[in-house]
Amino acid sequence: MTRASALAALAALASAGAAEAQSVRFVACPIYRDTDAGRKSGCWLADEAASGIRYDVSRSPTQPDWNFEILIEGEPADEPDTACGGRVLHPVRVSVLPGACTRHMLPAEGHPGRRFVLPPRNVRPLSEARPPLEGPATTRTFHILFDFNRAFLVYQLSDYLFDQAITYIRSADPRRIVVTGHAATRPTLVSGRELAEDPAIAEARASLIREALVRMGVPEDRIVVRTRTEADIVAAEGADGLAEPSRRRVDILVEVAGTQEQARRPGGGAPSRPAGQ
Amino acid sequence: MRPFSSFVLAAAALLCGGSVAASVGEEYGWWGPGQEGSFPAVADYPNAEGTLRTLLVGAPVETADHPFFAPIGPSGRACITCHQPSDAMGLSVETIRRRWEETAGRDPLFAAVDGSNCPILPQDRRESHSLLLDHGLIRIQRPWPPRDGADRPVDPDFDIEVVRDPWGCNSGSEYGLRARQPSISVYRRPRPVANLKYLTAVGFAYDPKQGLPLPRDPETGELISGNLMADGRAGTLHGQIRDAAPTHLEFFDEMSREQRLRIIDFETRIFTAQYRHRIGGRLDDFGAQGGPDVLARSEPGQLGSIGRAVWSEFEAWENIPADAPISAEERAFKQSVARGARTFRERTFLITDSAGINSPIGFGNPVRNSCVFCHNMTMMGNDVAPGQVDLGTTNLPFADPAPHLPLFRITCRRDPHPHYGRVILTHDPGYALTTGRCADVGKITLQSMRGLSARAPYFANGSATDLRAVVDYYDRRYDIRYTEQEKQDLVNLMSVL
Numbered sequence: 001m002t003r004a005s006a007l008a009a010l011a012a013l014a015s016a017g018a019a020e021a022q023s024v025r026f027v028a029c030p031i032y033r034d035t036d037a038g039r040k041s042g043c044w045l046a047d048e049a050a051s052g053i054r055y056d057v058s059r060s061p062t063q064p065d066w067n068f069e070i071l072i073e074g075e076p077a078d079e080p081d082t083a084c085g086g087r088v089l090h091p092v093r094v095s096v097l098p099g100a101c102t103r104h105m106l107p108a109e110g111h112p113g114r115r116f117v118l119p120p121r122n123v124r125p126l127s128e129a130r131p132p133l134e135g136p137a138t139t140r141t142f143h144i145l146f147d148f149n150r151a152f153l154v155y156q157l158s159d160y161l162f163d164q165a166i167t168y169i170r171s172a173d174p175r176r177i178v179v180t181g182h183a184a185t186r187p188t189l190v191s192g193r194e195l196a197e198d199p200a201i202a203e204a205r206a207s208l209i210r211e212a213l214v215r216m217g218v219p220e221d222r223i224v225v226r227t228r229t230e231a232d233i234v235a236a237e238g239a240d241g242l243a244e245p246s247r248r249r250v251d252i253l254v255e256v257a258g259t260q261e262q263a264r265r266p267g268g269g270a271p272s273r274p275a276g277q
Numbered sequence: 278m279r280p281f282s283s284f285v286l287a288a289a290a291l292l293c294g295g296s297v298a299a300s301v302g303e304e305y306g307w308w309g310p311g312q313e314g315s316f317p318a319v320a321d322y323p324n325a326e327g328t329l330r331t332l333l334v335g336a337p338v339e340t341a342d343h344p345f346f347a348p349i350g351p352s353g354r355a356c357i358t359c360h361q362p363s364d365a366m367g368l369s370v371e372t373i374r375r376r377w378e379e380t381a382g383r384d385p386l387f388a389a390v391d392g393s394n395c396p397i398l399p400q401d402r403r404e405s406h407s408l409l410l411d412h413g414l415i416r417i418q419r420p421w422p423p424r425d426g427a428d429r430p431v432d433p434d435f436d437i438e439v440v441r442d443p444w445g446c447n448s449g450s451e452y453g454l455r456a457r458q459p460s461i462s463v464y465r466r467p468r469p470v471a472n473l474k475y476l477t478a479v480g481f482a483y484d485p486k487q488g489l490p491l492p493r494d495p496e497t498g499e500l501i502s503g504n505l506m507a508d509g510r511a512g513t514l515h516g517q518i519r520d521a522a523p524t525h526l527e528f529f530d531e532m533s534r535e536q537r538l539r540i541i542d543f544e545t546r547i548f549t550a551q552y553r554h555r556i557g558g559r560l561d562d563f564g565a566q567g568g569p570d571v572l573a574r575s576e577p578g579q580l581g582s583i584g585r586a587v588w589s590e591f592e593a594w595e596n597i598p599a600d601a602p603i604s605a606e607e608r609a610f611k612q613s614v615a616r617g618a619r620t621f622r623e624r625t626f627l628i629t630d631s632a633g634i635n636s637p638i639g640f641g642n643p644v645r646n647s648c649v650f651c652h653n654m655t656m657m658g659n660d661v662a663p664g665q666v667d668l669g670t671t672n673l674p675f676a677d678p679a680p681h682l683p684l685f686r687i688t689c690r691r692d693p694h695p696h697y698g699r700v701i702l703t704h705d706p707g708y709a710l711t712t713g714r715c716a717d718v719g720k721i722t723l724q725s726m727r728g729l730s731a732r733a734p735y736f737a738n739g740s741a742t743d744l745r746a747v748v749d750y751y752d753r754r755y756d757i758r759y760t761e762q763e764k765q766d767l768v769n770l771m772s773v774l
Contacts (some may be wrong), residue, residue: 032643039625039646063641063696098692105643118583125480125580147639152488155638159483208489215490216482217498 019150024048024055024089025073025244027191029101033084035113037242043084044094045106045111046072049191056086058114058134061095061157062147069099071190073244085111086169091240095148121160123240128180130167137172138259143236144209145245148184149197151204153212161238162209165252166216177213178224181206181232184247197248202227209250301468306363307376310348310355310385313341316543321552322363325731326772330469331362331553332569338543344536345543350528353385356540359415359467359525360565365549365728366471370413377403377410390527391416395462408444408681412739414464416446417526419510419710421459426512426711427495433713434691437461440702441684463705464682465737467505470725472569475657478516478578484663491663494684496669503663507721507737510711514541527582530669548573550727551773557610560773563601564593565611572656572727579655579665581622587649587658588618588770595619602755610769616762617770621648626757630696633666633720637695648751657725658774664723670736671705671718672697677750679704679741689715705738730772 026048033043044058055094057072064070074092079085087108108160124130146159152228169177183202187194206225214220233248239246294488306322316338322329328375335665340346345356360366376384389396398405408414420489423431439448446462447453453460479500491500492514501512511517518537522528550569553559560567567590581587594615597608624687627643628634634651635642644650652658660666669675673684687701687709693700694715701718708720720735735741741750748764759767 033639034627034645036625036645038623040640040644041625042627042641042643042645060705062639063644065636065642067696123483123579125576125583126482127480152637153483153485154488155485155640158486159485163482175562212490215493223715229447 006197008046023073023075023242025071025188025190026050027069027071027097027099027193027195028226029104030066030068030070030094031104031106032064032066032106033106033111033113035084035108035111037113037115040115040116043086043111045086046056046070046085054086055083056084056088057092057094059088059090060086060092061119061154062094062096064094065086065096066105067101068105069097069101071195073242075242081116083112085109091242093147093174093207093242093245095150097148119156122156123159123163133168133171135138136185136259137168137174137256139174139256140168140172140254142168142254143234143238143246144205144250144252145236146201146205146248146250148195148248149201151201151208153208154171157238162212166213166218169213169254172254172256174222174254175257176224177222178226178251178253178255179206179209179213180226180228180251180253181209182247182249182251183227183229184227184231184244188244202229202231205250207251215253284408289534292520302732306361307372308346308357308361308363310353310358312357313339314341316362320362322731324363324551324731325555326551327554327557328552329363329365329549329731330569331366331547331549332526332573333543333546334548334573335546338546343539343543344532345540348385348526349532349536350522351524352388352390352527354388354526356470356521356526358384358386360470362547362549363731365469365731366415366547367469367728367732368467369732370411370734372408373413374447377406378757382406388527391418391525394464395452397445397449397451403457408464412464413466413734414465414739415525416462417465417508418446418452418460418462421454421461423713424510425708425713426510426516431711431713433715433761434689435709435713435715435718436690437706438686439683440686441680443683446677447683447685458584461685461706461710462683463707463710464739465705466503466734466739467616468507468724469549469732470544471547472572472657472725473514473545473547474570474678475578475654476575476659476725478544478654478661479501480578480580480654480661485631486663486665488637504659504722504724507724508708508711509663509665509722514544541565541699549731549760551730553771554610556606557614557769557773558603558607562604563597563611566590566727569727570726577654577657578661580661581649581653581655585655587653587655588621588774589768590656591615591618591773612772613769614767617766617768620759620766621652621770622761623647624757624759626755628755631667632668632716632718633664635696637716642696651723652726657727659725660723665708665717665720666723667696667707668718668721668736668751669719670740670750671703671707671721671738674701676704676752679738679740682738687715692716694718695733707737726771727774729774739769744771747771 028046031045047054072091075089077088181202183197187196233243234246236246301453320331348355359368389400393405394408442448511520522532548569552568596613625645625647654661682704693699706718709717742745748767
């Protein structure tokens with residue numbers, strides 16, 4: 001990534017409401033608080049060792065597993081901590097790490113939790129028609145995001161993003177689709193340890209998206225697969241302004257004959273450089 | 278038990294334009310291979326809880342020389358052998374025992390190939406067929422190393438060893454891992470061949486449990502539901518027939534496409550459900566919509582949480598008018614069923630350490646939800662997504678003691694299993710025998726919940742002898758702490774599906 005494009009991406013993140021300086025990123029063992037406000041209403045908490053602050057990470061698309069460490073990346077939200085008993089992170093991303101944890105469950109202790117609400121990023125049934133493409137098809141890039149060191153479509157996040165991409169591809173009839181798998185391999189210090197993704201995860205992600213495209217009917221001979229390590233930051237719709245999660249992605253560049261890459265990206269973000277170039 | 282109501286059957290057939298041959302159906306409803314006649318458009322079969330009704334929609338089916346009914350292999354077996362109309366197109370252990378008694382064990386149902394605990398055992402002894410007679414289990418022989426749903430070899434990420442082999446079919450020289458053609462024998466209940474439009478329905482394009490879009494049928498290009506077989510080894514009805522013919526029927530010739538299409542035509546027009554209850558009476562009165570008719574008419578593949586709620590067919594029984602002309606006993610039963618449906622949907626509990634739910638999707642471990650979290654398809658109670666889930670019914674320590682079943686030790690070569698660790702003890706690796714992944718050990722595809730009263734025992738390994746045992750298993754497994762009333766309501770609900 002060039003310095004200029006990195007600055008552009010960060011500027012886009014800031015303009016999208018991300019206050020990078022306020023973000024938190026730490027590793028902890030999750031704590032489950034068994035609030036009972038119906039299905040999926042339990043709370044997930046995590047204590048940041050450096051600050052001693054207990055955070056409410058329940059709004060992550062991926063929820064923790066109480067047997068394993070989690071990587072938390074999020075922005076403190078301006079809302080009370082009454083629901084679960086922790087400072088609310090929103091947006092927030094949780095990635096399950098391999099390190100073992102001791103299970104810990106708290107009772108509700110008067111916290112009501114949150115009633116489950118279907119998140120806006122949910123894939124609709126096949127019986128519901130997708131909205132038709134507005135205007136002529138142009139070359140566009142879609143960013144599919146992943147959890148740390150995982151190559152798995154995150155439910156109600158990356159499956160939704162992929163569904164947007166495939167809907168567009170079906171309308172656009174592209175001449176070529178370039179799938180670029182990224183891995184955030186540059187080590188960063190988090191909670192006193194260096195974290196870096198396995199370089200092989202870039203290929204695993206790219207292969208997964210290639211397979212997903214084929215399963216959704218894209219001819220194999222139109223797909224080009226590339227990989228890239230030391231992934232850069234982009235303004236990806238699914239990252240909700242969070243910088244580090246935006247590195248863990250696959251870019252689907254949908255090349256439409258005779259068009260330039262569209263200036264406006266899905267979700268309203270600023271243009272990103274075509275992947276893998 | 279099980280007197281075959283030829284009068285009801287004949288009357289119903291007349292009403293629906295069908296016909297009933299005099300030879301169709303023996304005294305208790307057994308439909309034997311090669312038995313000729315016109316399959317009834319409507320047939321009622323008594324069972325311990327009431328009456329099951331089977332509907333055949335569309336054109337009549339003549340069973341003579343029909344590949345579903347004809348014994349096309351040398352054993353005398355046919356598809357109908359293990360998919361009996363009286364048993365909701367499955368097979369109850371009660372029917373199995375009755376066939377044993379009436380034929381002195383000579384019915385083709387007890388064929389050595391899979392109707393005995395192992396073909397190497399003396400076939401004239403009851404104990405050689407104890408898994409079928411006592412637990413309703415058919416032997417399923419899977420290749421090792423595994424082969425996937427397209428019959429391609431899979432390089433597994435785990436090793437498998439035999440810990441216990443009570444019948445010699447996993448560690449002998451003829452069958453098992455040391456045989457010339459290595460194999461794993463597991464033992465499973467026959468799945469009902471009815472209401473199949475629900476099991477083949479595709480509600481969404483994605484499988485959240487695999488983090489991928491659904492695979493496609495290479496023959497038709499259509500998305501595959503992933504809900505047909507316990508271990509997902511065949512994704513389509515054509516694939517299921519190709520799998521079953523040489524194994525269960527010992528028919529080694531290639532079944533023609535025309536034959537397969539005739540079987541599928543029949544299978545996809547059969548609907549079945551409990552129709553009456555011995556206490557609750559009709560299941561479609563006072564606004565309820567029990568019975569198979571609504572199944573035949575409804576759109577499959579709907580997710581209950583965003584459409585018609587699961588088991589809302591019985592919601593009207595929550596408010597039966599006070600002056601309704603029914604007995605107090607019938608009213609109480611119907612109200613219990615309605616409560617059971619609500620308990621099924623709304624009584625939440627913590628679901629823990631169940632692959633396919635708590636991993637790898639990201640729902641969290643634990644996650645608070647109810648029965649309907651997985652049993653989420655409207656009208657049918659199977660999973661709208663491919664339903665491969667590990668409830669623990671086959672994996673230790675959650676599985677009930679089963680000294681009659683083999684036990685395998687699985688050692689994961691790469692990543693450990695997210696909930697069991699590196700080593701897993703299992704009676705049946707389930708879906709892992711198709712995918713070759715240790716993360717899939719013990720995953721068994723959810724199935725239809727219809728016609729349960731006609732086809733005990735339950736769970737793929739027959740470990741629940743009755744519906745109460747099903748509820749009790751879940752209660753233990755997830756520490757739900759159902760009240761006695763909730764348990765009885767759930768049992769009553771399941772008894773009328």
